[in-house]
Amino acid sequence: MLDxxxxxxxxxxxxxxxxxxxxxxxxxxxxxxxxLQKKELPKLSEGFSRITFxxxxxxxxxALGAYSGLGPxxxxxxxxxxxxxxxxxxxxxxxxxxxxxxxxxxxxxxxNRHQSDALIGNSEKKDSSLEREQMPILPNAPQKExxxxxxxxxxxxxxxxxxxxxxxxxxxxFQFNLExxxxxxxxxxxxxxxxxxxARLVLVDLTRESKIVSLVRAKAAKKSIDSSKxxxxxxxxxxxxxxxxxxxxVIANAANWRLKPGGGGVNAAIFKAAGGDLEKATNEQAxxxxxxSAVVVPLPSTSPLYNREGITHVIHVLGPNMNPQRPNCLNKxxxxxxxxxxxxxxxxxxxxxxxxxxxxxxxxxTHEEFLHHSGHGPDKNVGNGxxxxxRDDANVSISSKKSRGSGDEVETHITRPRTGxxxxxxxxxxxxxxxxxxxxxxxxYHIAMNPERHKDDVLEILEDVxxxxxxxxxxxKHILILAQARGLDCLADVHQVHLELLxxxxxxxxxxxxxxLHEDSQLVFRLxxxxxxxMRQLHLHVISQDFNSVHLKNKKHWNSFNTAFxxxxxxxxxxVNKNGKAMIKDDESLLSMELRCHRCRSAHPNIPRLKSHxxxxxxxxxxxxxxxxxxxxxxxxN
DNA sequence: GTTCTAGAAC
DNA sequence: GTTCTAGAAC
Numbered sequence: 001m002l003d004x005x006x007x008x009x010x011x012x013x014x015x016x017x018x019x020x021x022x023x024x025x026x027x028x029x030x031x032x033x034x035x036l037q038k039k040e041l042p043k044l045s046e047g048f049s050r051i052t053f054x055x056x057x058x059x060x061x062x063a064l065g066a067y068s069g070l071g072p073x074x075x076x077x078x079x080x081x082x083x084x085x086x087x088x089x090x091x092x093x094x095x096x097x098x099x100x101x102x103x104x105x106x107x108x109x110x111x112n113r114h115q116s117d118a119l120i121g122n123s124e125k126k127d128s129s130l131e132r133e134q135m136p137i138l139p140n141a142p143q144k145e146x147x148x149x150x151x152x153x154x155x156x157x158x159x160x161x162x163x164x165x166x167x168x169x170x171x172x173x174f175q176f177n178l179e180x181x182x183x184x185x186x187x188x189x190x191x192x193x194x195x196x197x198x199a200r201l202v203l204v205d206l207t208r209e210s211k212i213v214s215l216v217r218a219k220a221a222k223k224s225i226d227s228s229k230x231x232x233x234x235x236x237x238x239x240x241x242x243x244x245x246x247x248x249x250v251i252a253n254a255a256n257w258r259l260k261p262g263g264g265g266v267n268a269a270i271f272k273a274a275g276g277d278l279e280k281a282t283n284e285q286a287x288x289x290x291x292x293s294a295v296v297v298p299l300p301s302t303s304p305l306y307n308r309e310g311i312t313h314v315i316h317v318l319g320p321n322m323n324p325q326r327p328n329c330l331n332k333x334x335x336x337x338x339x340x341x342x343x344x345x346x347x348x349x350x351x352x353x354x355x356x357x358x359x360x361x362x363x364x365x366t367h368e369e370f371l372h373h374s375g376h377g378p379d380k381n382v383g384n385g386x387x388x389x390x391r392d393d394a395n396v397s398i399s400s401k402k403s404r405g406s407g408d409e410v411e412t413h414i415t416r417p418r419t420g421x422x423x424x425x426x427x428x429x430x431x432x433x434x435x436x437x438x439x440x441x442x443x444x445y446h447i448a449m450n451p452e453r454h455k456d457d458v459l460e461i462l463e464d465v466x467x468x469x470x471x472x473x474x475x476x477k478h479i480l481i482l483a484q485a486r487g488l489d490c491l492a493d494v495h496q497v498h499l500e501l502l503x504x505x506x507x508x509x510x511x512x513x514x515x516x517l518h519e520d521s522q523l524v525f526r527l528x529x530x531x532x533x534x535m536r537q538l539h540l541h542v543i544s545q546d547f548n549s550v551h552l553k554n555k556k557h558w559n560s561f562n563t564a565f566x567x568x569x570x571x572x573x574x575x576v577n578k579n580g581k582a583m584i585k586d587d588e589s590l591l592s593m594e595l596r597c598h599r600c601r602s603a604h605p606n607i608p609r610l611k612s613h614x615x616x617x618x619x620x621x622x623x624x625x626x627x628x629x630x631x632x633x634x635x636x637x638n
Numbered sequence: 639g640t641t642c643t644a645g646a647a648c
Numbered sequence: 649g650t651t652c653t654a655g656a657a658c
Contacts, residue, residue, distance in 0.1 A: 194658085440639060440658065472639070534639045553640090554653075592654095606647095606652060641658080648651075 001042055001053045002060070003084070006032075044080050049227040053082040073218030078227055162199035162359065164352040165237055166252035167266045168212045169344050170319030170337075174326060180338055182215035186223060188345035192353070193229045194439035199356055201230045201349070202248065208234035237266060238273035241309045248311065250355060252348050255316035257289050257327060270305075270314065277303040278314060289318040291328060292343030296351040315351045319344040437489070437536045443471075445537040448484045464501065465508055472551040474543060474561060477516045477523060481505045481540040488538045491529045491567065496580040499573070506569045509542040513632050516544070521634035526625070527569040530560055532586035540569055545598065545621075545631070547614055554607060556591045562598045565590040568630045598625075 013028040042051050054060045059082065066076060168185065170176035189201055205213045213232045220230060235244040237251055254266045259282050261271030271278055277300040286295045294317040305311045320340035321328050330337050437445075447454045451466045459479065460467040470478040483501060487493065494502065506527060513525045524545040533539065543561060552558065559565060564585040572582040594603050595610045600619035604610035625631050 438639085438658080443639080551640090608652080639658105642656085644654095644656105646651100646653075648649105 001051060003053050003055055049078040050076055051080045073214050075217055075221055078231060162356055163202060163248040164250045165202045165204045165240055165248040166348060167204055167237055167254050169254050169317055170341055171212050172265050173323060174319060174321040175323040178212050178215060180334060181341060182212060182219055184338060184341050185216050186219040188342060189230050190223055190225055192349040193225060195353060196229055203232045204235060204237045206236060238269050250313045250315060250352055251311055252315045252317050255289055255318050257318055259286060259289055259316055274303045274305040289316060291318050291320050292340040293318060294347035294351045313355055315348055317344050317348045441534055441536050444482055444535045444539055448482050448537045465505060474549050474552045474557055475547045477544040479512055479542045481509050483538040489536045490533050490538060491582050491584055494576060494582055496576060499576050502573050502576060505540045509540055512542060517634045525632040528566045529572055531565045531567055531584045555595060558595055559591045559593050563590045563593055570628050570630060
C-alpha cells in the first residue's frame, strides 16, 4: 500500500502544471483533500494475507527488496506491516479523514525488518529463541474496528476461529523422507481446506525455516492453498497462544503406539504440559493406536493446557515409522509408508472436522443442554460431556477410508491425491478428461449415503433410491430421483448392470408425476438426466414443463433442460439396454446456445424475455417431445 | 449448484 | 441510468 503523507500528495498536486483535468493550485489541493477523505486503507480482514504500508521512497525500496529477494520456496510471513498509527503528524485540514481511519493497528515494523532479513537469506539463528521469530500478526488477527459505520457483526474475530495446530508427522524420530512427507501434507491439506468452513489448519515447527516447513510452504504456495486456511507457524506447540499469539483450540500430537507419555519431541512435551489429565483422558478413549490412525481426546478443563492455552482437544496421531530403532519399522517401504502417512493426516483432519461439526451443532442447539459446561474455560469449548454422548464412533480410532481399493501395492508416486473415479472426487467427461467434484457438488451424495440424516429435505426413502425436491426448483414441480449406489456419480458411470435401477428410477418418477397430476392436471412432465451434472451422485430430474420458477435465472439453467444436454430417461434406458451405455452430450456449446422456446422454438434475446414468452406460449410441443413418451401428462388431457 | 459483481448491452 | 450476462468465488 503506497500510503504517502497527505502533505506530500497535496504539495505535488499544487505544483503540477498541465493537468489533463485543468486542476491547479488550490483547486488541486481541494480535490486531493476530497479524495483523501474517502481513502480507506486495506485490511487483513478483507482477505489479504500480507499488507505492507510504504510511506516514502526508502520504504518502497525496502519492500521491493524484500519481495525480489524471495527465492522460489520462500514466502513472507502474513500480517500487517508498517501501518502508521493515528497519532502520526499530518495536516490539520485532514483531521476529519483521520478520525474516520482505523485506530492504531498493531505496528510491527521492528519485527518486520528482522523477518525480512531472515527471508532474504541472513537467517543465521536456528536455535530456540524462536518466540521472536514468529509471525507477529496472524492473517486473521483481530483488528481494531471502526467504531461505527459498517456492521461489526460481519467482521469475525478471527483469531477465535477453530484452529488445529499439528506437527509434521513421522519426519522427526521416525525419519520419514521430507520431500515425500511434504507432498502428503500439502495434498491432504488441499483436500480438507474446502471442508473447513471458517476453521484453519496450521503446521507447527520449532524452527522457522526447517526443511519440512520450507517444503510445505513452497508446495502450498504453488497449489495456491488459501493462506488464511492453512499456514505454517514457528513455535512450540504447547505455548502457541501464550507465546505466539496463535489461538488453537485443537492440537495434534505425534503419538507413540502405546499412547504413553515420554519418548521425546512433541509427544513428551504435550503430555508433560497437559499434566496427568491428558494421560487419563487418553486412556478412556483408547489404549493403543495403529499407524495411520488418530484418536480425539477431550482435554479436561483441569489441564494446564486447557486453562493456559485454551486447548480443548488433543488428537493423537500415529504415523509410519522408517526408523529401524523404533517399533513397526517399514524398512524403507515408501509405498506403504506414504499410504500410511496419508491415512494419518486424513484421520487427523477428519477428527478435527468431527469436532467442528459437533461445535456447529452445539451452537445451534438450545443452550440448556450445555448449561453445565458454561463458565469454564474458553467459550469455543466443545463440552466434554456432549462429546461422550454424541461422538460415539468418532471417539474411537478414526482411520482413513480413502486408501480403500488401492490395496497395498504399486502407486509409486503419490503426486496427486486421487485418480480414477470410483468412489472418489472426480468425474470422467465425454472426452475422457477427469474433473474434480467441488465441495459444493457433494450435497446429493451425502443425502444418498445418509438419507435418514436429511429427513427434512427428503420426500421418500426407498431401498436403493431417495426422492427429494430440487433445492432450487426450475419449475413449479421439480424433484430428483436419487440413486444410492456407491460409485454411480453420473450418467457416464451407468452401464448395463444398472438397467434395472434406471427402470426403477423412472417408475418411481412416474409415480410422483401421477401424484402431481392429480393435484394439477394441467402440468406436463419430462424425466431425464443431465449429460454432465454439476452435482455428484446419479439423479433423475422430474420436472414440469412450465419452467415457472424464480430459480431459473440463466442460459445454462434453461439449456440444461431444453437442449440435447438433457437426456430423456426413456432414451437413456433404451440406449443402455441396447449398447450398455447412454449417449452423453456434454458439449459446453449446448449450454450457451441461443435461448429458444421449448414449444414454438422461437428465439429470445435474454432470460427475462424468454420467461415472459413461455408464460403465454400455448403452441403444442415439437414432434420430438411428443414421441416415445418423452412427455408425461394427465391421461384425459390432450 | 448459487451468489456476487464488473462491465457489456441496452 | 438500468438491465442483464458471464465469470470468479465459494
